[in-house]
Amino acid sequence: MPENAFDDIYQVVKLVPLGRVTTYGAIAAYLGRKGGARFVGWAMNACHGDASIPAHRVVNRNGVLTGKAFFGGNRMQELLEQEGIVVKNDTIVDFKKHLWKPLTELL
Numbered sequence: 001m002p003e004n005a006f007d008d009i010y011q012v013v014k015l016v017p018l019g020r021v022t023t024y025g026a027i028a029a030y031l032g033r034k035g036g037a038r039f040v041g042w043a044m045n046a047c048h049g050d051a052s053i054p055a056h057r058v059v060n061r062n063g064v065l066t067g068k069a070f071f072g073g074n075r076m077q078e079l080l081e082q083e084g085i086v087v088k089n090d091t092i093v094d095f096k097k098h099l100w101k102p103l104t105e106l107l
Contacts, residue, residue, distance in 0.1 A: 001041065006047075009043040010047060018083050019085060020100035023037070023059060023061050055067065056071065058098055063098075064092075081093035
């Protein structure tokens with residue numbers, strides 16, 4: 001991966017609108033890294049000290065808050081709920097309604 005790959009990921013995450021979520025795979029596909037969802041996950045895990053990156057808006061392909069451990073407690077869920085997203089059992093309710101796909105939204 002190029003040296004600035006994490007920065008490219010962070011730039012996409014910063015574009016996810018309030019009240020919407022995207023997936024690791026959707027970001028990877030947008031950046032031309034099909035199959036790079038795990039790499040996007042690594043980038044998300046590395047950015048939790050940076051408040052300018054809304055990492056809470058990135059979930060797995062099923063709408064599960066797989067990154068919640070890096071937020072501590074229920075912080076990821078709390079942040080999503082503050083944006084109007086309902087979460088039950090660590091999964092976004094009406095996931096498809098809240099899903100933001102950079103490939104279609106940005107191109």
